[in-house]
Structure formats: structure tokens, C-alpha cells
Amino acid sequence: MRWSKLFIPTLKETPAEAEVKSHQLALKAGLIRPLASGVYSILPLGWKVLKRIEGIIREEMERIGAQEFFLPALSTRELWTETGRWKDYGEDMFRLKDRKDRDLCLAPTHEEVITDLARKEIRSYRNLPQIWYQIQMKFRDEPRPRSALLRAREFIMKDSYSLDRDEEGLDRSYTLHVEAYKRIFTRCGLEFFTVGAFSGLMGGSASEEFMVLSPAGEDEVVLCDKCSYRANLDVAVGVPSPIGFEDQPLQEVHTPEMKRVEEVAGFLKVEPKQLMKSLLYIQDKTPIFILLRGDHELKEAKLTAHIGGNLRPATPEEVLKRIGAEIGFIGPVGVEGIHIVADLALKGEKGLITGANRKDYHVRGVNLERDLYVDEFQDLRQVVEGDTCLECEGRIKIEKAIEVGHTFKLGKKFSKVMKATYADEKGKERLIVMGSYGIGLERIMFATIEQKADGDGIVWPLSIAPYDLLILPLNVNHSETVEIGENLYQELSSHYKILYDDRDVRAGEKFKDGDLIGIPLRITIGERNLKDGNVEIRVRSTKEVFTVKPEEVREKLKRIVNSE
């Protein structure tokens, strides 16, 4: 295509609204434009990239036998009420009414729709297994959209659903997906890894996230610097730095107005890790006492995983009412009738300091075994940088990452509540066992920008670039330049997607724009090289330059592409 005929609105200056690199470059390179918070128009160049990503995903899905559907974006209240998610999804769901005042939503995901199809159409074990997928828009009224397409309110997702007879079948479908996903992200040119994850609202057993390291990411992942241990911070485990204080008798100490761990530690001239944090949580009106080391933080996702949902911190009033002391001075010693859950790091520890359940007093010398009864020890703490790896001797690091894909074993969660069954060989009715697998297309695009871009702009890998080759005649008023440019354009167009920059603008502008939009290969035709009968080939990613005769271009390009 000729650049002069295309709509590629590049920007010279960075819009103030964009902070992260991918967001800035997507705007500057003319890939997207904002319409509202979390809502973007995708312009032709951006759409070409997404379609190429989509093509790779489609090929890999078809390869594992998946079948593509086109499913409704509008969904009825009844369907979502069946699984309880009409309520559970809360404000994240876009809701609307039709002219008959019937409640509808814009689907944020499609488990319900798929399960409904399955229960209506799947009768026998002979119909299984199935893998059904779609590549469509999803709608979520995110509380906080950010970084343009990294977290938008409408976005394109490839989601697939596996339907199997039993857990073994699910294992097979799940493995097929994990392998397909690895091929997809590899073909897209991303450096990625998988981590164990939290299943959240989806329920189910196994869950893995496909992550791309990036400071723009919203997820935090834990990595061991020696072995291959990797996990989402929500579920990560590590070995904390050891403590081991001397056993002492219990003793109250006056700590006027000292509430926070740092305040108490500073006042008593001890390290924060000698303190024991006492938190009161409420689960469905029942209080639960949580104990952690003073230098550790509670990971609520872990607490939820161990003792169930509907958790919240108690209000100051509730604390006073249940414990009889103010926040900051509460402790487990002498407390009765409340379930106490302590973090594993506290097991067997002694000589600790915690609240005395009396205003302005703490107790020191607390011995977990001697002075209180802990109902259960669980891993509740958030892993911190510097912990020792559980698998080896390595040190734990925490990095930001973009989640580009997620796989879940749903099991029978949806088939059970929606009664999606099949008849087995003996005619017995059984529940379909399901899995759910998502990929965010815009996130692949943005993660690629984050991971590959340099100071001059975007660097697309050949597999997803909007064009493979940029032909750049520097001076379109120079007849020999134009002649050679047009010839190359003709000659190479059967092998490459070509962007031909026929604009009558200055050379500098063409170079800057070309680098910005990140076309992998460039042929520059300028009078300087033409004097010796040469043109120039440049590789965007490495900035390597090759000076060749026009008739050698084809062969040289082939060699460059093959070596990539």
C-alpha cells in the first residue's frame, strides 16, 4: 500500500494522558485513539496487528481441534441468575434494559452461554469431548481502566471452553490448551512464562497465568533467582528470614499512643519482626483473629483460599465491641471464643510482643504454644523480596508482569448449577467436566510493544507486524529513485506485505515515522547510494544495515528473514 493513501496519523509529541510506554507509542504510531475511559477506537494500523494476532491464535486453536463460534454479546438476566453471577459480578457488569423492560447485560465472559448450549445440545458421551472457542469483544465496567488497552472496558478476547466426560478428559484438554498457548505466544514473538494462579470468581482447581515481564504490568509475580520457581504473588510461597527470640515471662509494657508496628517497635527499641500483628476479620458476621509477624503483610487472597469468601476487615467499632480494646492494642492472649488463624511463620515462636487488649499497653514475652491457643496455622503472608525459595536456596524476587493468557480447570462448577449432563455408556447421567481458557488480544499487542520497543518507537516481530517491509524512496521528485522504488514495490509485493512511502515529505520525517510504526524491514532508496547503484536494507530490531544492488534485494531479504 502507498502511504499517501493511508490513514496513519502519527504524532510527533507524546500525549500528556499516556504514561506507560505502550500507551504512548500506540497513540503516537496511530494504532488507537481514545473515545472514553477504557474505550478506544482501533485504527487501521492497530487493526492489522490485531488481525495477525488473531490469525495465529485461530490456527493454533484449530490445530488442537477447537471449533470457532460467534456468540451473542447480549445476555439475559435469567441465565446469569442461575449461576449467581448476576449478583456476584456486581458493578463490573454492564447492565441494560430492553424496550420491554427486560434486564440484559453485555457479557463479560461466556461460561453461562456455553454451558447453556452444552446442556441443550450435548446428550451422550459420544458427543464428547468438545473444545469451543470464540474471538470476540468482552465488556467489563472496570473500576479502574488503565494504560489504554492493557485494561480496557471493552476488549477482544479469545476464550475457549472444553467439555469432557471426566477429569482425565479435562486434563487432556487442559494440556492441549497449555501447549497451544505456548505456541501462540512464541509465534507472536513474546518472551513469557507461566505461573500458578488464584482462580478467584471462576472457582475450579488448577489455574495458570501466562505472563510477560513488564514494568507496565498490573500483576506481580514471584521469581526465584536460581531455580524455575515462578508464581503469582497472590499464591506465592517463600521461606521468610528466620527469627527465634528467647523465651521470656509474659509482661505488660506501657506503650502510650503507640499503635502501628513501627511505632511500637521504635518505642520499645526492637525490630518490627519481634512484634506480632493481630488483625480482626469478619466473615459473614463471625469474627476471625489473624496473627502475622510484625514485618509481614496479610495476603487476603490466601486467607480467602483457606477459610472461604465474604471476608472483610472489622471496623474499629466492631473491634472495640468484640475484643474490648482499640485497634492497635488488640492481641490474642486471653481472647476466647474467637477462631484464631496464625501465619505459618509464627509456628513455635516465642518472646514476641503484641497488643495487651488494654489501651496504651502491649505484652512482651508471648509464647505461641504457652500463652494462647491457635486453631490453625496457615500460609497467609505475602511473600517479600529477599525470602528464600521454597524449592532451592535461591532468593525470591518480585517483578511486574502483564497477564496475556489464563487457563482454568472449572471442573463441574458450571455444569452442576446449570445441569449440563450427558449419558455415559451405561446410560447413566453424568455432569460435563469443563475448562475455560482466555487470551487477551490487545494485551499481546501492548505486551509486544512494551517488550520490544526502543527509543525510536515500536519494533514489531515479523509475525504480527502490520506490514513486513517499508520501501522508502527518499526523494519522490527524483526520477531514478522513483523508478527503482516502484520496481522493487512491484517485484516484492508477491512475497511481502509492503508499505510504500510515496509521500512528498522530507527524508527525516520518513525515517522517524518508519521507525515509530515499527515495520521490521526497510529498503531505503536515496541518491547517495544510487550514485554507486546501491540501495540500503535495514533491519528495524537490530538496526543492521546492508548496502546491496537493487537486483540483489530479493535474495538478501530472504536470507535476513530466514535467519530471524
Add this chain to the structure above:
RNA sequence: CGGGGCGUGGCGCAGUCCGGUAGCGCACCUGCUUUGGGAGCAGGGGGUCAGCGGUUCAAAUCCGCUCGCCCCGACCA
């Protein structure tokens, strides 16, 4: 939902504290010169200063309300 920042030609910003009728750079249009990394000179067009209300002789500027956008947190298949 809590905290912070911002809203002035298409883009980036100054002007706001201390009220006096809107300016700079880029982009755009015309002409001439220029042509290998976002050119030079000359001329020109374009702004209800987010919106509504108030104070004042006078409001981009002061006061009140509303809306929008971004960032941090909470939250999130």
C-alpha cells in the same frame, strides 16, 4: 469507592497565586528556497479558556456545583 494531578486552537504547554478582554512551540494553509534522520524565510487561518451558576464596572484568573481525563490504592476470569 479513598487519595493525588489535570482540563486554555489538532498536539505539547505558558498565562491562574496578584481580575483588565488570550499567548508560545509544533501541526495546518499560501509563496519562494531547501531535500539521507521531524528544514529556512515571508504571509495567513483557527480558541464558547470543560460546563453551569455566582461575585465584580470587568472573570481563563476569585467562589460554588457538575462533568471529563490521567496516576496511586482498594477491586478485578
